[in-house]
Amino acid sequence: MENIFKRLSALNATTILFLLTGIFVVLFLYAKPAIKEYGIKFLIDPRWGVSINPNKPSNNQDKAVVNQDNENIVVEEEDIGGNVPVDQEEIIQTDEEDIAINDEDALSQKSKVIYGGLIPIVGTVLSTVIAMAFAVPIAMGIAVFLSEIAPFYISKPVGVAIELLAAIPSIIYGMWGLFYFGPVVSRIFGGGSVGLLVAGLVLGIMIIPFMASLSRDSMNTTPSVLKESAYAMGATKFEVIKDVIFPYAKSGIIGSMILALGRALGETMAVAFVIGGVFKLPEKITDPSVSIPVVLANNFAESSGMSLSALFYLALILFVISFLVISFAKFYFLRDKK
Amino acid sequence: MRLVINKIVLFLSTLAALMGLMFLFWILITLTLKGINALNIHIFTNDLVNNGLRNLLIGQFILAFLAVIIGVPIGMIAGIYLQEYSFDNKYAAFIRNLSDVMMSAPSIVIGTFIYAIVVMPFGHMSGWAGALALAVMMIPIIVRTTDDMLGLVPRELREAGIAIGAPKYKVIFDIILKAAKVGIMTGFLLAFARIIGETAPLLFTSGNNEYFTLDLNREFPSLTVAIYNLSTMPDKNLVDIAWAGAFLLTLFVLVINLLGRYIVKEKKR
Numbered sequence: 001m002e003n004i005f006k007r008l009s010a011l012n013a014t015t016i017l018f019l020l021t022g023i024f025v026v027l028f029l030y031a032k033p034a035i036k037e038y039g040i041k042f043l044i045d046p047r048w049g050v051s052i053n054p055n056k057p058s059n060n061q062d063k064a065v066v067n068q069d070n071e072n073i074v075v076e077e078e079d080i081g082g083n084v085p086v087d088q089e090e091i092i093q094t095d096e097e098d099i100a101i102n103d104e105d106a107l108s109q110k111s112k113v114i115y116g117g118l119i120p121i122v123g124t125v126l127s128t129v130i131a132m133a134f135a136v137p138i139a140m141g142i143a144v145f146l147s148e149i150a151p152f153y154i155s156k157p158v159g160v161a162i163e164l165l166a167a168i169p170s171i172i173y174g175m176w177g178l179f180y181f182g183p184v185v186s187r188i189f190g191g192g193s194v195g196l197l198v199a200g201l202v203l204g205i206m207i208i209p210f211m212a213s214l215s216r217d218s219m220n221t222t223p224s225v226l227k228e229s230a231y232a233m234g235a236t237k238f239e240v241i242k243d244v245i246f247p248y249a250k251s252g253i254i255g256s257m258i259l260a261l262g263r264a265l266g267e268t269m270a271v272a273f274v275i276g277g278v279f280k281l282p283e284k285i286t287d288p289s290v291s292i293p294v295v296l297a298n299n300f301a302e303s304s305g306m307s308l309s310a311l312f313y314l315a316l317i318l319f320v321i322s323f324l325v326i327s328f329a330k331f332y333f334l335r336d337k338k
Numbered sequence: 339m340r341l342v343i344n345k346i347v348l349f350l351s352t353l354a355a356l357m358g359l360m361f362l363f364w365i366l367i368t369l370t371l372k373g374i375n376a377l378n379i380h381i382f383t384n385d386l387v388n389n390g391l392r393n394l395l396i397g398q399f400i401l402a403f404l405a406v407i408i409g410v411p412i413g414m415i416a417g418i419y420l421q422e423y424s425f426d427n428k429y430a431a432f433i434r435n436l437s438d439v440m441m442s443a444p445s446i447v448i449g450t451f452i453y454a455i456v457v458m459p460f461g462h463m464s465g466w467a468g469a470l471a472l473a474v475m476m477i478p479i480i481v482r483t484t485d486d487m488l489g490l491v492p493r494e495l496r497e498a499g500i501a502i503g504a505p506k507y508k509v510i511f512d513i514i515l516k517a518a519k520v521g522i523m524t525g526f527l528l529a530f531a532r533i534i535g536e537t538a539p540l541l542f543t544s545g546n547n548e549y550f551t552l553d554l555n556r557e558f559p560s561l562t563v564a565i566y567n568l569s570t571m572p573d574k575n576l577v578d579i580a581w582a583g584a585f586l587l588t589l590f591v592l593v594i595n596l597l598g599r600y601i602v603k604e605k606k607r
Contacts, residue, residue, distance in 0.1 A: 141354020
């Protein structure tokens with residue numbers, strides 16, 4: 001009995017390892033057709049769902065078809081010029097049956113469609129950068145305010161409020177961004193009420209509570225002896241914060257920033273409402289664009305064949321990036337916690 | 339000069355705090371106003387086809403409960419292993435870190451994973467797939483909670499159990515888990531609150547359903563997915579329903595969080 005339970009518990013702990021490697025392997029397997037087809041150039045190819053006319057008869061299509069079920073050719077075969085906004089792909093799906101009939105003819109003569117990941121990757125990076133630029137100063141302000149400036153009877157309820165706000169589902173932030181925040185931003189900065197800027201700002205607001213409460217916790221661990229001796233030397237509050245608290249809590253603060261960064265990278269719902277969902281390289285910061293999670297959210301259920309594989313490729317990229325970012329934060333900055 | 343700089347920095351910091359708080363309260367206030375405006379009795383008695391939320395609320399609860407039923411045993415026993423059985427400390431530390439990393443893995447990626455291993459083989463979205471996706475999200479949270487809470491149990495209790503000759507699994511179940519009960523339950527409550535608001539992993543695993551159903555083999559109604567779909571519709575009535583749903587969801591999550599906080603505080607006393 002004892003032995004059985006011990007084995008069982010060890011097995012369960014290993015489940016986590018299995019799950020993580022499982023996610024990686026599964027994503028990789030499903031992304032394989034796209035990886036084979038586009039290789040590393042996928043990362044810098046700004047064309048998503050753009051059809052090109054191959055001069056030479058290419059056998060690439062067969063590769064794409066082999067892996068998937070019977071509906072897979074629909075999206076690829078459809079003659080799509082220029083950029084493919086989300087809706088367009090959805091529309092295509094609705095006439096699936098009609099097109100499926102013509103599959104055989106289509107296969108032989110139509111051009112093939114290229115999928116490249118540059119636009120969602122750029123969108124993800126830019127929206128995250130905006131979010132961080134916006135959130136870091138405010139979150140630091142809140143953390144300093146809570147741990148050093150505010151008296152206990154203010155810092156306590158405000159701290160609780162901040163932690164509660166971190167618990168609000170991200171979809172709420174997205175909805176609020178779409179209906180209330182977006183219009184305000186567009187009035188101030190111009191552009192539409194959806195776009196990269198709005199997405200980045202909403203994302204920033206979403207990670208503020210998370211970053212602020214983690215940073216505050218780590219600032220609070222500064223021994224009061226250190227602070228008091230600095231004050232006794234005649235240091236001002238700012239000098240204590242700058243020269244005593246920040247150096248002491250540095251690794252915790254940076255760790256919290258990187259964790260928040262990881263969260264922002266993979267956030268779907270808060271961004272999906274407000275980024276616009278348009279496959280276009282942004283020229284201005286207020287332009288609508290698209291990020292990896294949003295592409296997945298909008299297109300996944302309706303895709304098949306090569307487009308699905310390309311989506312898995314994107315998911316894999318996102319998974320690997322966020323895995324690296326978070327492990328970096330964990331192993332490098334937050335190590336001494338354990 | 340130093341004093342002036344000090345004043346300026348403190349002022350800026352307070353200003354930043356106020357600004358952050360302003361945004362956050364702005365969200366809460368609009369949510370409350372819009373939500374309460376849209377609330378009425380029909381929201382609770384009708385299904386989505388008839389402009390209500392009944393099937394969605396029930397569906398979301400079922401999905402989250404199933405996730406708890408799947409995720410809690412796995413996560414809890416894994417947590418017990420980390421705290422009680424792992425003499426090989428390197429492996430335990432490795433799993434611990436891995437679980438923390440997985441806790442922050444993008445939820446949409448977990449959705450794609452479940453889509454690949456459950457939805458594609460079966461050929462359609464289903465309630466089971468949604469519950470599984472939520473369970474995968476939940477496991478690392480449960481592991482972390484159990485691990486932390488068992489770590490708080492004093493060593494003497496363990497030694498006392500072993501000293502009277504009880505086998506280890508008995509010590510774990512009858513002594514340690516009992517001692518850590520409140521903390522663990524609170525942790526589960528918070529984990530539940532966290533996954534019940536998840537949208538991304540459900541989008542293409544459980545999908546959505548306008549009708550009331552308890553059949554987990556079909557597309558399953560989910561409040562969060564419905565909020566996403568409804569709020570981008572042009573029909574103002576539907577948007578209002580989405581607001582009502584968003585309000586109820588947030589209220590529920592916040593109440594659970596406050597409750598968990600209260601329990602922890604009571605216990606400490």
